[in-house]
Amino acid sequence: MANLTDSTVWQQLAAHQQELATRTMTAMFAEDATRFDRFSLQACGLFLDYSKNRLDERGLSLLLELARRTGLEAGRDAMFAGEEINCTEKRAVLHTALRNVSGNPVRVNGHDVMPEVRDVLARMGVFCNAVRSGEWRGHTGKAIRSVVNIGIGGSDLGPVMVTRALQAYQSPELSSYFISNIDGAHSKDILATLDPETTLFVVASKTFTTQETLTNARTARRWLLAALKDQSAVASHFVAVSSKPELAAEFGIDPQNVFGFWDWVGGRYSLWSAVGLPIALAVGMDNFTALLQGAHDMDEHFRTAPLEENMPVLMALLGIWYRNFFGANSYAILPYSQRLDRLPAFLQQLDMESNGKSVQRDGRPCDYATGPIIWGEPGTNGQHAFYQLLHQSQELIPCDFLVAARADDLDPEHHNILLANVIAQSEALMTGKSDEQLRAELQSAGIEGAEQERLFAHKSFPGNRPSNTLVYASLTPGVLGSLIALYEHKVFCQGHIWNINSFDQWGVELGKQLASLILPELAPGAPVGCHDGSTQGLLALVKSLSK
Numbered sequence: 001m002a003n004l005t006d007s008t009v010w011q012q013l014a015a016h017q018q019e020l021a022t023r024t025m026t027a028m029f030a031e032d033a034t035r036f037d038r039f040s041l042q043a044c045g046l047f048l049d050y051s052k053n054r055l056d057e058r059g060l061s062l063l064l065e066l067a068r069r070t071g072l073e074a075g076r077d078a079m080f081a082g083e084e085i086n087c088t089e090k091r092a093v094l095h096t097a098l099r100n101v102s103g104n105p106v107r108v109n110g111h112d113v114m115p116e117v118r119d120v121l122a123r124m125g126v127f128c129n130a131v132r133s134g135e136w137r138g139h140t141g142k143a144i145r146s147v148v149n150i151g152i153g154g155s156d157l158g159p160v161m162v163t164r165a166l167q168a169y170q171s172p173e174l175s176s177y178f179i180s181n182i183d184g185a186h187s188k189d190i191l192a193t194l195d196p197e198t199t200l201f202v203v204a205s206k207t208f209t210t211q212e213t214l215t216n217a218r219t220a221r222r223w224l225l226a227a228l229k230d231q232s233a234v235a236s237h238f239v240a241v242s243s244k245p246e247l248a249a250e251f252g253i254d255p256q257n258v259f260g261f262w263d264w265v266g267g268r269y270s271l272w273s274a275v276g277l278p279i280a281l282a283v284g285m286d287n288f289t290a291l292l293q294g295a296h297d298m299d300e301h302f303r304t305a306p307l308e309e310n311m312p313v314l315m316a317l318l319g320i321w322y323r324n325f326f327g328a329n330s331y332a333i334l335p336y337s338q339r340l341d342r343l344p345a346f347l348q349q350l351d352m353e354s355n356g357k358s359v360q361r362d363g364r365p366c367d368y369a370t371g372p373i374i375w376g377e378p379g380t381n382g383q384h385a386f387y388q389l390l391h392q393s394q395e396l397i398p399c400d401f402l403v404a405a406r407a408d409d410l411d412p413e414h415h416n417i418l419l420a421n422v423i424a425q426s427e428a429l430m431t432g433k434s435d436e437q438l439r440a441e442l443q444s445a446g447i448e449g450a451e452q453e454r455l456f457a458h459k460s461f462p463g464n465r466p467s468n469t470l471v472y473a474s475l476t477p478g479v480l481g482s483l484i485a486l487y488e489h490k491v492f493c494q495g496h497i498w499n500i501n502s503f504d505q506w507g508v509e510l511g512k513q514l515a516s517l518i519l520p521e522l523a524p525g526a527p528v529g530c531h532d533g534s535t536q537g538l539l540a541l542v543k544s545l546s547k
């Protein structure tokens with residue numbers, strides 16, 4: 001493929017950005033009464049308003065042409081068809097098969113994977129029902145009250161994010177905990193609150209070699225055995241989730257209690273597999289199935305909707321528009337939902353581990369920007385922290401606002417205030433404050449003359465800052481499934497257009513390698529190997545301070 005930046009459409013986009021550079025969104029709304037209808041769409045219970053973007057019809061059609069020119073539709077179909085699109089690891093990418101509730105076969109090298117997928121789901125269902133009904137007993141005969149997932153990265157972020165998001169569906173009988181960090185404080189502080197007799201550990205690791213997870217799992221096992229004093233207790237308090245069941249068995253987990261998944265499921269795309277077991281335990285298998293259904297609905301939308309009405313495609317193209325043509329380095333995820341507080345962290349892994357790359361699929365360097373820095377916090381908290389920068393800094397930071405229209409189980413007074421704030425923020429970012437309005441405000445506050453001039457620039461809001469708003473009636477399991485799949489496919493589309501492999505993560509390896517060399521050097525008296533001056537100095541410092 002010719003270089004992206006040499007293509008005509010890329011150059012047309014760059015030229016069009018120049019034309020739009022001085023046009024305001026407010027003016028575009030004034031010129032077109034149908035803009036909100038034209039630049040919004042609904043799919044799978046999600047309503048996307050993308051009208052508050054620095055984009056017009058021509059810009060959108062050029063972006064759609066970019067998608068077509070890079071063969072996005074064929075790339076998408078190749079993913080769904082189980083082709084080896086993870087070219088560096090020679091793997092298919094089939095998280096969509098995990099939620100394929102259609103009954104249609106999905107083949108990897110001619111082999112239909114759906115019977116195995118359904119088999120694991122069925123085993124998960126039986127296990128969940130046993131634990132949730134109290135039929136599954138701990139070693140001393142008591143029912144399980146606490147479920148602790150031990151995993152990190154993709155074996156943690158999805159389950160923790162979804163479990164928190166679906167708090168309204170959480171069984172009152174069970175509490176969920178997540179231990180991920182190797183920092184001993186994480187396991188210590190959680191274990192201190194738990195009763196070993198009523199605690200179930202789910203050790204989740206695709207590779208079952210991850211240092212943090214295995215160390216935390218050993219610590220949890222020691223804690224359990226210190227209380228229950230019988231090696232056989234492990235069988236009723238530990239289950240595992242892994243694509244390497246033999247390694248889980250080696251760790252001492254009863255093979256009957258190991259739930260498998262496959263190498264064609266990337267870690268950050270794995271919450272739909274048995275990695276979702278802590279979700280299913282928390283909210284029940286029916287709700288987990290509804291989550292899968294919601295994701296499948298989004299898969300179908302992505303697979304079949306024309307590009308111009310395709311929500312993941314449009315979100316991807318908007319991201320590319322700002323990243324490559326406006327130089328936006330970062331992208332903010334702003335859920336107006338406390339229960340979605342881990343969504344930004346989840347999307348950090350999904351997006352940054354997928355698209356934080358600088359070489360193309362064939363190894364040539366990318367001479368264009370790829371994945372942005374993803375960050376965010378729930379509103380309204382973020383408003384009182386970093387929104388200053390969103391409104392008045394020199395940075396252009398596209399944002400996604402997310403909100404449920406209904407209060408559901410929450411206080412309606414709180415919810416109306418929440419809604420007022422999320423709508424106000426996107427309005428404020430776009431419209432800013434006109435000079436006339438600011439003058440009038442200062443005037444009516446009695447601030448005049450030199451004092452008015454002194455404050456004017458500080459209090460001015462230039463506006464014209466873009467955002468998307470995603471609205472859904474309620475954050476049900478189905479809507480959440482669709483929402484997550486929407487972002488997965490957005491990331492896929494961007495990676496495809498940037499011609500990068502979104503499904504490997506070699507960038508995390510070097511630090512792991514060096515940590516394994518440094519670990520033995522930390523032992524008292526152990527020689528320190530050859531490092532740069534800073535690393536030598538830090539090693540010597542921590543060794544002397546820890547004596």
Ligand SMILES: O=P(O)(O)OC[C@H]1O[C@H](O)[C@H](O)[C@@H](O)[C@@H]1O
Binds near residue numbers: 155208267
């Ligand atoms: O599930 P595991 O094999 O334990 O891997 C956990 C995580 O660690 C790795 O370093 C990768 O960066 C992640 O993509 C992965 O999700």
